[in-house]
Amino acid sequence: MESNPTDPIHQFNIYHLVPINVGGLDLSFTNASLFMVLTAIIGGGFLYLTTAKRDLVPSRMQSMSEMFYEFTASMLRDSAGSGGMQFFPFVFTLFCFLLVGNLIGIVPYFFTITAQIIVTFALAILVILTVVIYGFRKNGFAFLKLFVPTGVPGPLLIMVVPIEIISFVSRPISLSIRLFGNMLAGHITLKVFAGFVFSLGALGALGVGAAVLPLIMAVALTGLELLVAALQAYVFAVLTCLYLNDALHPSH
Amino acid sequence: MEAEAAKFIGAGIACLGMGGAAIGLGHIFGNYLAGALRNPSAADGQFGRLIFGFAITEALGIFSLLIALLLLFAV
DSSP, X not given: OOOOTTSTTGGGOOOXXXXXXXXXXXXXXXXXXXXXXXXXXXXXXXXXXXXXXXXXXXXXXXXXXXXXXXXXXXXXXXXXXXXXXXXXXXXXXXXXXXXXXXXXXXXXXXXXXXXXXXXXXXXXXXXXHHHHHHHHHHHGGGGGGGGSOTTOOHHHHHHHHHHHHHHHHHHHHHHHHHHHHHHHHHXXXXXXXXXXXXXXXXXXXXXXXXXXXXXXXXXXXXXXXXXXXXXXXXXXXXXXXXXXXXXXXXXX | OOHHHHHHHHHHHHTTHHHHHHHHHHHHHHHHXXXXXXXXXXXXXXXXXXXXXXXXHHHHHHHHHHHHXXXXXXX
């Protein structure tokens, strides 16, 4: 079955723009890479250009960047305490990259970088490995107290500890799949409604009139997609802050 | 039963999981509204937690939709 360019999955295909083959390893510059570079340029560029003048009384653009900074700083400080602020560059970069990446994907014909499971999984594994490695370095084996909730009687512990371990191991999985699933589902739904507009419109004059309905739905869905894009980036960042808190203060 | 038919039936069954997510979401927002009607001044302070709880619960519905989409398009 050859790939039909109008089916809802075609938008997630990856094309090699600049084929680069290093000793059998495929390091090509793909359309995904292009949009990640675009995300970095737009996100970093916006933050840099708006704060370059460093006015004491900020202009409108500068205060947007400052509000974004303050929002993430207070989110991290509330979750992880003042000891967590050492992770602020990491959390801020993550939040900014995901937010800009998700929003860029809404533009028609643009590629959504977070609709690839490997991208979200790489970021989630990065977060969890940071938590585990920093947790062991800072607390030693006391980090394992995370799996032993306080106030649990002895015999119950035998059941509770494996459950706690499983729920910890499921964190990178749920973190990555949450973002991936939301982006994938949103974009597929949008494509499906766009397909309805097209197939109804092909039915003649009456069809074109009826095609307004899926078009209105597609507009409403785009609005919902904007909300979900921002929300999922926020949720990823908040969960990162909470997991970092577990590394800094491992207790239940 | 052919594999194609089984895929479509599986995708349909997988969508039932979203019912649970819908009930959970209604629970969260209903409780928030009930609390907000009792204590309106404290409602805005908890809005961030409401949105966070919504996103976490919605994720499980999305997981179920993901299984359905995987069955339809990727298996």
